[in-house]
Amino acid sequence: MELRHLRYFVAVAEECNVTKAALRLHIAQPPLSRQIQQLEEMLGVQLFERNSRPLKLTEAGRFFYSHAVQLLAQTTEIEAMTRRVGKIERSLSVGFVGSTLYGMLPKIIRRFRTENSTVELSLHEMSTMDQIKALKEGRIDVGFGRIRHEDPSIRRIVLREERMIVALPTGHPLIDAKPVLSLHDLTSETLIIFPKAPRPSYADQVLAAFHDRGLKPQRLYETRELQIALGLVGAGEGISIVPASAYGLQRGDVAYKDLDDQNLVSPIIMSMRMLDESADLRRMLELIYALYDEEQMTYLPPSHQ
Numbered sequence: 001m002e003l004r005h006l007r008y009f010v011a012v013a014e015e016c017n018v019t020k021a022a023l024r025l026h027i028a029q030p031p032l033s034r035q036i037q038q039l040e041e042m043l044g045v046q047l048f049e050r051n052s053r054p055l056k057l058t059e060a061g062r063f064f065y066s067h068a069v070q071l072l073a074q075t076t077e078i079e080a081m082t083r084r085v086g087k088i089e090r091s092l093s094v095g096f097v098g099s100t101l102y103g104m105l106p107k108i109i110r111r112f113r114t115e116n117s118t119v120e121l122s123l124h125e126m127s128t129m130d131q132i133k134a135l136k137e138g139r140i141d142v143g144f145g146r147i148r149h150e151d152p153s154i155r156r157i158v159l160r161e162e163r164m165i166v167a168l169p170t171g172h173p174l175i176d177a178k179p180v181l182s183l184h185d186l187t188s189e190t191l192i193i194f195p196k197a198p199r200p201s202y203a204d205q206v207l208a209a210f211h212d213r214g215l216k217p218q219r220l221y222e223t224r225e226l227q228i229a230l231g232l233v234g235a236g237e238g239i240s241i242v243p244a245s246a247y248g249l250q251r252g253d254v255a256y257k258d259l260d261d262q263n264l265v266s267p268i269i270m271s272m273r274m275l276d277e278s279a280d281l282r283r284m285l286e287l288i289y290a291l292y293d294e295e296q297m298t299y300l301p302p303s304h305q
């Protein structure tokens with residue numbers, strides 16, 4: 001069996017139609033049908049139900065599909081990594097979600113550049129889910145995001161669990177009502193969440209925090225990103241639950257309050273390709289832990305991963 005057979009089979013399985021799969025693969029339909037037939041003969045099993053329209057996978061077909069997809073993903077990964085290993089000039093592409101810019105990311109990048117001046121570093125803002133795809137396609141080498149997404153070809157390290165805090169418009173009665181607030185205190189407010197898309201995102205972590213405690217905010221206002229959410233809070237449109245690092249974004253019209261529940265956290269996750277053991281990535285991870293120690297920050301030590 002050759003990789004070609006896997007590519008052809010996956011295209012037909014995903015399109016449920018040989019004509020559409022042939023178009024996607026830029027080949028003619030008859031050779032594609034022959035290759036699928038050949039594959040079934042080689043395996044000695046039927047992969048598609050006979051005469052089903054649209055095409056339906058048999059049980060063996062579904063088993064073969066899930067493994068074929070993984071194998072193809074691994075070949076893309078090997079290609080990307082081999083190119084990277086073979087590069088004479090060293091480069092490191094970093095994907096990050098916008099909210100990490102208010103945390104340690106700028107410091108990490110600056111320090112890494114200073115200590116590794118021969119490495120060409122590039123930064124790309126993208127969602128956690130896009131980071132996973134970009135890692136597999138070799139477009140980035142490391143991603144910093146907030147969503148715990150399982151993928152067999154991605155290694156994930158939870159660096160720390162960042163506390164969530166509340167942003168309220170100055171003059172709001174809750175600011176002086178208590179030293180710390182609970183989510184229960186906030187249910188009658190308009191909750192401004194971000195990012196609106198793509199999902200799942202930090203917005204879903206905030207919504208899950210309410211849901212898990214049996215609470216439901218009265219009104220929701222979805223917006224694109226943290227800075228806009230804070231602007232809307234300042235304008236008195238509602239309140240927002242933000243990562244504690246947003247505290248650094250001081251504005252005259254927004255006040256921040258702590259929350260009473262230690263479990264209200266959002267993780268900062270470093271993701272990389274499972275087989276990537278590059279020295280640059282190792283150095284970046286060591287640098288992150290060194291900065292956490294310098295800043296006396298609470299983090300999840302590597303032994304707890």
Ligand code: BEZ
Binds near residue numbers: 102104
């Ligand atoms: C942090 O704030 O801890 C952080 C942000 C981005 C990358 C790594 C760590």
